[in-house]
Amino acid sequence: MTLPGFLIGAILATLYGAFFHLWRGGGIGRLFVYIIASWIGFWTGQFLADRTGWTFLSIGQLHLGLATLISLIFLGLAYWLGRYESTP
Numbered sequence: 001m002t003l004p005g006f007l008i009g010a011i012l013a014t015l016y017g018a019f020f021h022l023w024r025g026g027g028i029g030r031l032f033v034y035i036i037a038s039w040i041g042f043w044t045g046q047f048l049a050d051r052t053g054w055t056f057l058s059i060g061q062l063h064l065g066l067a068t069l070i071s072l073i074f075l076g077l078a079y080w081l082g083r084y085e086s087t088p
Contacts, residue, residue, distance in 0.1 A: 001046075005062045012064070013042035013071060020075045026082075033078055041074025042067045 017035035024030075048054075048070065049063030056065030 001061050008059070009042060009046060009062055009067065010039070012068075013038045016042070016071050016075065020079070022037070023025055033082065034075060037074045038071045039077035041071035044074070047068030051075055055065060 014035055017038035020033070020038070020053055020082075021031045021034045024034075026034075045067035049056075049058075049066035053065050054063060056063070058064065059070075
């Protein structure tokens, strides 16, 4: 992975997390959770696409198709897990 590819991927993953936070709301803590979930999902998708050879929406070495899909799945999972409230 080249440095420009890594930077574009990091920027996109951060934007996915930030836009998800704008859509679903929450405090600053949730913003960090969404950004971290988006990063983990994006790079997991990038790794899986690289290993399986999936080239849907690829830009150079960056596999945006699967990386974006897995990032959105991780964001949904983070949102779902964050909805849990414990009762005293």
